Amino acid sequence: MKERDALIALSLAGCHYSQSLTVLREYCNSFSEVLSLTENQIESISGIGPQMKGLLSSCIKNREELLETTFCVQDKFTIKTLLDEEYPEDLKHIFDPPWVIYIKGHFTNHMPFLGIVGARRATSYGVWAADHFSRELSNKGIGIVSGLAYGIDAAAHRGTLDVAGYTIGVLGGGIDGIYPAAHRSLYQQIEESGALVSEYGPGVQPQKHYFPARNRIISGLSRGVFVVEAGEKSGALITADFAMEQGREVFALPGNVNQKASAGTNRLIRDGARMVLETDDLLDAYPEVKHSTKTVRDSGEWRNQLSLAELEVMDLIAEGPVQMEMLIYRLEKTVSEVSSLLTVLELKGLIQQLPGKTFTVY
Amino acid sequence: MLSKTTTASLTGLHVLKIDVEVDTANGLPTVNIVGLPDAAVKESRDRVRAAIDNSGFQFPMQRVTVNLAPADSRKEGSHFDLPIALAILLSTGQLPAEPLKEAIMLGELSLDGSILRINGALPMMMELQRQGYNRVILPWENRYEAGLLKGLQCCFPKDLRELNSMIQKGLTFADSETFSQTNPDHKQEWPVLADLRGQENVKRALEIAAAGAHNLLLIGPPGSGKTMAARRLPAILPEMSFSESMEVAVIQSAAGLLTPENASFRQRPFRAPHHTTSAVALAGGGRIPRPGEISLSHRGVLFLDELPEFDKRSMEILRQPLEDGCVVVSRSAGSFSFPSEFMLVAAMNPCPCGYAGFEEKGQICQCAPHQVQRYTNKISGPMLDRIDLFVESRRIEYEDLTKETSSENTATVREKVRKAREIQRQRYRKASCYTNSGLKPAQINQYCPLEPDAEKMMKQAFDRMKLSARGYHRILKVARSIADLDASEIILQQHLAEALQFRNMHHFKRS
Numbered sequence: 028m029k030e031r032d033a034l035i036a037l038s039l040a041g042c043h044y045s046q047s048l049t050v051l052r053e054y055c056n057s058f059s060e061v062l063s064l065t066e067n068q069i070e071s072i073s074g075i076g077p078q079m080k081g082l083l084s085s086c087i088k089n090r091e092e093l094l095e096t097t098f099c100v101q102d103k104f105t106i107k108t109l110l111d112e113e114y115p116e117d118l119k120h121i122f123d124p125p126w127v128i129y130i131k132g133h134f135t136n137h138m139p140f141l142g143i144v145g146a147r148r149a150t151s152y153g154v155w156a157a158d159h160f161s162r163e164l165s166n167k168g169i170g171i172v173s174g175l176a177y178g179i180d181a182a183a184h185r186g187t188l189d190v191a192g193y194t195i196g197v198l199g200g201g202i203d204g205i206y207p208a209a210h211r212s213l214y215q216q217i218e219e220s221g222a223l224v225s226e227y228g229p230g231v232q233p234q235k236h237y238f239p240a241r242n243r244i245i246s247g248l249s250r251g252v253f254v255v256e257a258g259e260k261s262g263a264l265i266t267a268d269f270a271m272e273q274g275r276e277v278f279a280l281p282g283n284v285n286q287k288a289s290a291g292t293n294r295l296i297r298d299g300a301r302m303v304l305e306t307d308d309l310l311d312a313y314p315e316v317k318h319s320t321k322t323v324r325d326s327g328e329w330r331n332q333l334s335l336a337e338l339e340v341m342d343l344i345a346e347g348p349v350q351m352e353m354l355i356y357r358l359e360k361t362v363s364e365v366s367s368l369l370t371v372l373e374l375k376g377l378i379q380q381l382p383g384k385t386f387t388v389y
Numbered sequence: 390m391l392s393k394t395t396t397a398s399l400t401g402l403h404v405l406k407i408d409v410e411v412d413t414a415n416g417l418p419t420v421n422i423v424g425l426p427d428a429a430v431k432e433s434r435d436r437v438r439a440a441i442d443n444s445g446f447q448f449p450m451q452r453v454t455v456n457l458a459p460a461d462s463r464k465e466g467s468h469f470d471l472p473i474a475l476a477i478l479l480s481t482g483q484l485p486a487e488p489l490k491e492a493i494m495l496g497e498l499s500l501d502g503s504i505l506r507i508n509g510a511l512p513m514m515m516e517l518q519r520q521g522y523n524r525v526i527l528p529w530e531n532r533y534e535a536g537l538l539k540g541l542q543c544c545f546p547k548d549l550r551e552l553n554s555m556i557q558k559g560l561t562f563a564d565s566e567t568f569s570q571t572n573p574d575h576k577q578e579w580p581v582l583a584d585l586r587g588q589e590n591v592k593r594a595l596e597i598a599a600a601g602a603h604n605l606l607l608i609g610p611p612g613s614g615k616t617m618a619a620r621r622l623p624a625i626l627p628e629m630s631f632s633e634s635m636e637v638a639v640i641q642s643a644a645g646l647l648t649p650e651n652a653s654f655r656q657r658p659f660r661a662p663h664h665t666t667s668a669v670a671l672a673g674g675g676r677i678p679r680p681g682e683i684s685l686s687h688r689g690v691l692f693l694d695e696l697p698e699f700d701k702r703s704m705e706i707l708r709q710p711l712e713d714g715c716v717v718v719s720r721s722a723g724s725f726s727f728p729s730e731f732m733l734v735a736a737m738n739p740c741p742c743g744y745a746g747f748e749e750k751g752q753i754c755q756c757a758p759h760q761v762q763r764y765t766n767k768i769s770g771p772m773l774d775r776i777d778l779f780v781e782s783r784r785i786e787y788e789d790l791t792k793e794t795s796s797e798n799t800a801t802v803r804e805k806v807r808k809a810r811e812i813q814r815q816r817y818r819k820a821s822c823y824t825n826s827g828l829k830p831a832q833i834n835q836y837c838p839l840e841p842d843a844e845k846m847m848k849q850a851f852d853r854m855k856l857s858a859r860g861y862h863r864i865l866k867v868a869r870s871i872a873d874l875d876a877s878e879i880i881l882q883q884h885l886a887e888a889l890q891f892r893n894m895h896h897f898k899r900s
Contacts, residue, residue: 288748367887
């Protein structure tokens with residue numbers, strides 16, 4: 028029996044905890060020997076719990092069937108183990124890398140990654156930022172890693188997919204499960220052009236405590252983690268903690284101090300995370316990537332293409348997100364004039380509409 | 390002795406001429422009504438007996454048989470009282486037959502002999518007039534309905550005694566055109582636009598919706614004035630044309646809503662059923678179907694506040710009428726079609742707590758993402774497809790309340806809307822629709838020409854906004870209305886650009 032097959036068999040049987048697997052390997056010297064332990068030997072292992080021991084003995088009893096399943100699963104999914112050469116280099120160096128990762132889609136190692144994470148209950152500001160920065164970074168050739176959750180995660184994935192960038196979604200459940208179910212089409216899109224990664228084999232139902240564990244893979248795969256929006260107790264802060272432990276860069280987006288949804292990110296900045304004001308702040312962690320010379324907006328070239336009235340609107344919006352009502356009031360134009368100017372600017376890709384008829388630069 | 394009077398029956402909106410035949414013969418004193426009467430008609434025997442006795446006549450102590458012919462159709466309603474009473478009086482020779490010949494009689498009797506208001510007088514008179522009957526005896530309270538018809542000879546006795554004295558003097562009928570169509574004492578004051586502070590885009594949306602009879606959806610947090618805005622729509626809607634008003638009056642009359650207190654002819658109906666309203670109450674129903682809310686808002690506005698709170702079934706029932714302009718209700722009594730060309734105005738919160746996407750001043754949405762999705766998912770895709778204008782209203786600021794508004798007053802807006810509708814009426818003379826919203830996809834290319842710049846913009850928007858074919862058509866129709874408000878024959882870029890602002894569906898993004 029090959030060492031690698033034995034490891035995958037153990038993982039498929041439910042031995043997910045990388046630390047338990049490490050203990051087993053040290054005890055037996057190799058995973059293939061783990062599968063031929065006797066009951067008494069199992070009992071005498073220290074460092075793993077009774078549940079794990081029960082799992083192990085049933086594993087050994089059904090060894091043959093288990094190995095068969097292992098071959099089937101290997102046909103269906105790409106699997107990388109810590110024993111393999113091609114195991115992602117960055118992930119290898121974290122405190123407890125997953126022994127086995129299951130992959131769906133097209134996994135590549137040949138680009139630097141940034142994790143973009145944040146609260147599921149995101150505000151329009153957060154969604155804008157996740158979308159905006161994931162686009163900018165994708166255009167620079169940086170892959171975006173996130174967790175496929177609602178809110179910030181989904182915005183980051185979608186922003187990347189929109190500009191045909193490369194994105195990795197790290198799942199908190201089995202590799203073939205879609206959670207949340209509403210993200211089915213997002214899941215499929217990522218599978219087509221990016222990759223889905225999970226520490227858990229097919230058929231594993233997501234558990235509450237799997238998600239924090241999943242976060243260490245998000246940060247582990249990435250060179251830096253960018254927390255876009257997080258409340259006082261958001262799970263995104265766990266990812267930031269992992270990133271710090273793993274020696275990765277932590278970035279955070281500043282927010283309104285009165286806004287609870289930004290309390291976590293603001294605190295991160297106070298505690299030393301790098302504040303992100305523009306794309307270049309993120310790019311500092313990627314010296315091999317050329318810093319953005321000016322974007323379309325910064326270059327000012329667009330100014331020549333706008334009419335006087337359009338410029339007037341643009342200048343007001345450039346001051347900060349502004350409600351249509353306020354534009355009408357400040358510009359002293361009719362509602363229909365302002366509406367049509369806004370549409371023109373929107374179609375030119377210079378501004379973006381947020382809920383509540385609020386406009387902001389794109 | 391045998392006698393006969395003429396009246397009518399109403400089932401749904403279908404009218405049938407009914408002959409009331411009475412035979413009095415010797416035998417045990419009794420009254421029998423035959424010809425499939427329903428409960429209200431059967432009870433008429435007791436009302437008629439008391440009314441006759443209390444008006445100085447004598448109810449025959451004989452065997453009275455009343456036949457409502459044709460005998461095979463069901464009759465309902467209380468308006469058979471008067472023709473039955475008169476037929477009995479004729480058969481006992483207490484009234485001369487000659488003056489009542491060729492007259493239609495409609496009216497309910499009170500025990501003291503007075504003649505009371507009935508439902509459905511208008512459709513019944515219309516149909517019988519078409520069949521050649523020009524004289525009608527009608528309750529005084531139904532006079533406004535008679536006023537709507539031309540060339541009808543009417544007589545409005547207050548009670549049986551007055552009718553008797555009129556007949557003795559030789560019954561005279563007055564020309565219906567001399568009656569007023571509306572109650573001069575009835576003045577409906579609609580709330581005015583000026584009450585809406587700030588909310589310029591909402592007001593503009595109301596104006597466009599009114600101009601083209603577009604369906605409108607208002608989305609906003611609680612207290613942002615969605616309901617307030619919708620209730621200001623009647624004030625800017627143009628008056629109905631005569632033929633439109635007749636369609637509406639017929640439905641209202643059949644539903645018994647055309648009372649003297651609210652005889653507001655030419656005023657477009659505005660119906661706001663509560664969200665607990667059942668599907669049947671919306672579509673119309675009953676053993677003999679009566680028009681539901683969607684028919685009562687024919688040519689007017691159906692306002693559904695808190696749209697997601699409506700029963701799924703009630704909501705989906707709107708789909709066919711919104712498309713076809715009529716609703717067909719089938720019951721054991723038959724299959725009935727009611728017109729239902731209404732403008733749908735709906736209001737909703739973006740999520741259960743009401744603040745999703747409208748975070749401001751520390752007010753943030755408390756809902757989990759899946760709750761928001763479940764909430765917005767209550768509005769089905771086909772339903773959203775039928776909405777022309779998506780409008781967001783936000784909470785107003787203190788400054789809005791105090792700021793002098795530059796927006797136009799109600800009368801100016803109504804005038805603009807009226808002109809735009811007039812342009813549409815002229816344009817669609819040969820087409821099968823009244824307004825821009827009624828354009829069929831095949832007609833859109835013909836009636837919605839875009840200038841070259843606008844065409845370029847449309848192409849850009851189509852790609853960028855990932856529009857569906859239906860969305861594309863909706864935008865063109867709205868742009869058509871905006872151009873009409875501007876009295877422009879061709880749709881300019883600015884019109885299209887403004888229309889695109891109302892196609893903002895980010896609250897309904899589905900992954």
